[in-house]
Amino acid sequence: MKKLILPIILMLVGVGGGVGAGLALMPEPEEELAANACVDGDDSEIMLEHSEPDPEPVSLETREYARMNNQFVVPVVVNDRVTALMVMSLSIEVEAGGQEAVFSHEPRLRDAFLQVMFDHANIGGFNGAFTASSNMRILREALQASADEVMRGHITDVLIVDIVRQDVTN
Template sequence: MGKLLPLLLVLLGLGGGVGAGWALRPAPGAEADEASCGPPPEAEAHAAAPDAPSEVEYVKLNNQFVVPVMEGGDIRSLVILSLSIEAEAGQAQAIYAREPKLRDTFLRVLFDHANTGGFDGSFTESGMLEHLRRALKDAARDIIGAPAQDVLILDIIRQKA
């Protein structure tokens, strides 16, 4: 029963997220209204950047990352993350070829983040996650090189153990 509860909570959270996404999707005519307004100023500034590559692709890593949060030698909670790498177009195969090394390096970064209290309290505040995002991006660049532009946190959940 103790092992069934965390699984049930994860499934409930995923179901709630899917339901909320479906309920909050834009109306069919909303895209046409947004298109007529033109791109937001941030998009124009990003497009005008001279060193930005013209095309990127997002490479989703195959499995989630499970990080235990320890307290006094006991597992207090688990943090489950899904990550994706923003890279120059055409780099997906090179990234998948290096995925075992990437996963190992990312787990080291995630464990260090957990051990320094990064997943305590309100860990989803943007300031709290910015340090983690930067460390993951640096780790990706160490393994893949310049084609790795960013690491995106697609899903994150913390559940009590």
Template sequence: MKKLLPILLIVLGIGGGAGAGLMLRPAPQDMVSIDPCGDGTAVADAGHASEEAHPPEEDAEPVEREYVKMNNQFIIPVVTDEKIGALVVMSISLEVDIGGQQQVYAREPKLRDAFLQVMFDHANVGGFQGAFTNSNNLDVLRSGLLNVAKKVLGPMVSDVLITDIARQDA
């Protein structure tokens, strides 16, 4: 009997949480997502007609950017006390002018070298220690990466996106 009461309370708690979640869930027609790779217009939730999505305006500025994913991840050692204390693995994409993909891939070795130097410097000043995903830390890193990307590729690069980042402590 003593074991039945905690089990009953757990079941009631789970049921109450699920019921509250269902009651507070937004109505499906209210869910709208933005397609980041599309033309920038809102797209209705998959289970509903696209009548709720707004058609593109006649005067809307056409998308003049494309995203280029770097072929391989970047692996950055984090050195503490003369030993490798962690490894940081990052994936990066570049926002470039339409048609800039071939230029990015043609200069990828030089770009990777420049990116690695920025990442090594960031690691050496403690950028990957502690709360390394803090927005201030990542903003500093993105800014450095954007600066070297513009040096290598010119003004065709408008942004550097960190698409994946993970740290594995040794």
């Protein structure tokens, strides 16, 4: 019984410290941030305008997301040997009402996306720091271009939802 007291006390102190740190580091609600940004009405509009990350606001009602049904599995081949497997999940952003069109073209989209991913793997895009912003940008742009080719402009974006690399031991 005495052996269990110290681990229980340490666990409670750790949990309490984690909760306390979470509460202390919690971000301010957006209303308070906007109120604290400026006192003048005109200045607050300017401040809020410049704090927006996307200069072109996108209405949520005008966009839908179609998640591709299955994950994509891409082998990474080095010296004629499979050294890793990349597993990716994608979602497609379309204009409102466009999900059905994505699902009806899913086999062609999957084929086009797999070809892009195989090409990306063959040029070494999944080696090393494969999640570096430059590598991910190249992959996203290629996926978007292939989606535009299949759907002729109905797809507004291709989102990489999950990406995992599993190294293979031989």
